[in-house]
Amino acid sequence: MSSATRALLEVDDLHVSYGRIRALHGVSLAVPEGAVVALIGANGAGKSTLLRAISGILPPRRGAIRFGGKDLVGLPVHQIARRRLIHVPEGRGMLARMTVLENLRVGGFARRDRAGTSGELERIFALFPVLRERREQPAGSLSGGEQQMLAIGRAMMAGPRLLMLDEPSLGLAPLIVREIFRIIPRLTAEGTAVLLVEQNARMALQCAAQAYVLQTGQVVLSGRAADLLASPEVQRAYLGTSEGS
Amino acid sequence: MTVDDRLAFFVFLVADGALAGSIYALVALAFVVVYKASRMINFAVGEWTMLGARTTAAASHTLGLGLAGALGVSCAGMVALALCFNRVVLRPLLRRSLLALIMLTLGVGIFMRGAATVLFAGISPRIASPFPLEPLLIGSVPISTDKVAAAAIALACIAVLSWFFHGSRTGLALRAVASDQQVALAVGIDLHRHFAITWALVGVLSVVAGTLWSFASGGGFGVELLGFKVFPIVILGGLDSLPGTIIAAFAVGILESVVAGYIDPIVGGGFGHVASYLVLIATLFVRPWGLFGRPDVERV
Numbered sequence: 001m002s003s004a005t006r007a008l009l010e011v012d013d014l015h016v017s018y019g020r021i022r023a024l025h026g027v028s029l030a031v032p033e034g035a036v037v038a039l040i041g042a043n044g045a046g047k048s049t050l051l052r053a054i055s056g057i058l059p060p061r062r063g064a065i066r067f068g069g070k071d072l073v074g075l076p077v078h079q080i081a082r083r084r085l086i087h088v089p090e091g092r093g094m095l096a097r098m099t100v101l102e103n104l105r106v107g108g109f110a111r112r113d114r115a116g117t118s119g120e121l122e123r124i125f126a127l128f129p130v131l132r133e134r135r136e137q138p139a140g141s142l143s144g145g146e147q148q149m150l151a152i153g154r155a156m157m158a159g160p161r162l163l164m165l166d167e168p169s170l171g172l173a174p175l176i177v178r179e180i181f182r183i184i185p186r187l188t189a190e191g192t193a194v195l196l197v198e199q200n201a202r203m204a205l206q207c208a209a210q211a212y213v214l215q216t217g218q219v220v221l222s223g224r225a226a227d228l229l230a231s232p233e234v235q236r237a238y239l240g241t242s243e244g245s
Numbered sequence: 246m247t248v249d250d251r252l253a254f255f256v257f258l259v260a261d262g263a264l265a266g267s268i269y270a271l272v273a274l275a276f277v278v279v280y281k282a283s284r285m286i287n288f289a290v291g292e293w294t295m296l297g298a299r300t301t302a303a304a305s306h307t308l309g310l311g312l313a314g315a316l317g318v319s320c321a322g323m324v325a326l327a328l329c330f331n332r333v334v335l336r337p338l339l340r341r342s343l344l345a346l347i348m349l350t351l352g353v354g355i356f357m358r359g360a361a362t363v364l365f366a367g368i369s370p371r372i373a374s375p376f377p378l379e380p381l382l383i384g385s386v387p388i389s390t391d392k393v394a395a396a397a398i399a400l401a402c403i404a405v406l407s408w409f410f411h412g413s414r415t416g417l418a419l420r421a422v423a424s425d426q427q428v429a430l431a432v433g434i435d436l437h438r439h440f441a442i443t444w445a446l447v448g449v450l451s452v453v454a455g456t457l458w459s460f461a462s463g464g465g466f467g468v469e470l471l472g473f474k475v476f477p478i479v480i481l482g483g484l485d486s487l488p489g490t491i492i493a494a495f496a497v498g499i500l501e502s503v504v505a506g507y508i509d510p511i512v513g514g515g516f517g518h519v520a521s522y523l524v525l526i527a528t529l530f531v532r533p534w535g536l537f538g539r540p541d542v543e544r545v
Binding site: 055057076077078079081082086087089093094095096097098102105106107109110154158 | 428433
């Protein structure tokens with residue numbers, strides 16, 4: 001592990017259990033400032049568990065999570081979010097009865113500056129014009145793809161330093177998936193780092209700089225995304241199947 | 246009775262019911278804000294209102310304060326009580342069963358009634374009305390000035406409250422908490438802080454509703470019975486819809502008044518109160534999510 005330059009997010013020897021079931025044992029991972037890091041692996045490998053532990057929803061049994069050099073373990077969820085580490089969970093977490101605009105405004109709750117909030121709102125509407133069109137509609141009435149855009153837009157409202165996206169492509173048509181992945185380079189251009197969890201390993205590896213492969217709660221492979229994309233092991237286990245599904 | 250008289254009687258009943266409904270709306274809102282934030286059913290909402298009224302009365306009698314001063318003291322006291330209740334009693338129980346919380350509110354209600362009799366022994370529950378005694382005439386229908394003024398204040402409070410929920414940052418956060426607590430946490434909203442804000446609102450609403458009811462009913466008796474009006478209202482209104490609650494409060498107030506005016510003389514008193522419970526039962530059969538609530542349907 002390269003710990004010479006300090007990464008934005010550092011996870012060190014993390015252990016998480018659900019009751020007696022061990023979900024993660026000894027996961028270490030780093031996300032550098034402004035980088036895209038992909039986390040791939042089969043269903044049940046522990047990818048979502050890792051994100052939930054980082055965002056404070058699941059307490060780890062052992063290990064350290066540092067964000068911007070500060071320890072996060074034990075902090076309540078809302079305080080971790082206030083440090084602008086934003087988690088977009090699988091299933092998107094819509095406030096279904098509130099309007100699109102209200103969902104976005106809620107996303108900006110953690111920041112105090114009004115000007116920043118309205119500027120961010122304009123940027124999000126420019127990225128996802130459909131959200132502007134539907135801003136007065138209840139979020140629950142949006143299509144799956146639009147909800148995913150809203151979920152990402154809401155996370156952007158906080159001005160995140162790190163955005164953790166859990167399966168943004170889940171259940172979406174390929175065209176929509178491409179539109180959503182198109183956003184990721186724009187995020188990093190603004191200095192936001194992205195930790196991307198995906199079943200769609202090819203797309204994830206194509207847009208990431210670094211990647212980790214998780215298998216039954218452990219990191220089995222890690223390195224430059226391009227190298228993993230070319231690795232026969234990864235191709236056999238993750239790319240072949242993801243093409244077929 | 247001439248046709249005019251009959252019409253005047255009907256107008257009187259509707260107006261009188263609507264005036265009562267405006268105060269019911271405040272009590273029902275105190276119930277709904279708590280329900281929305283934490284899914285907790287506060288069976289003691291009537292007792293909270295009673296305590297609000299008695300504190301205002303006690304502040305004006307024992308401290309010799311004017312109405313504004315008494316309201317201020319009473320609000321401070323009730324907000325403090327509500328915050329303590331939230332912090333000391335509810336917060337440790339939050340992760341336990343909802344049923345335990347509901348039973349708890351029943352117990353708290355009984356305790357409050359007992360405590361009020363001891364605490365306020367010998368202090369009149371009456372609150373001197375600042376409004377003129379002579380009734381207002383609407384057409385040829387006389388209506389008590391107290392009731393009209395109380396209703397106007399209640400409506401003003403409802404307007405402020407709707408602005409608060411839809412126009413303010415804190416209101417937006419409270420609605421996010423009501424909608425999905427996990428999402429609220431994930432955007433950085435402190436749940437405990439917002440539960441506390443909810444209970445502070447309950448404290449203020451209890452004082453305002455209790456005091457207004459004391460004016461309108463001409464005495465402080467039976468304020469806790471206001472709690473029983475709340476259940477038909479919130480069921481009819483759909484439990485978590487603020488506009489639905491307000492409309493249902495007026496509907497129940499008018500229904501009670503009209504039914505009491507026409508049917509009570511035939512069946513003997515008290516049918517007005519029964520009527521709203523008949524509506525409650527009918528609602529549960531036909532539209533269990535209430536007239537204005539929505540069944541949970543959304544795209545996934």
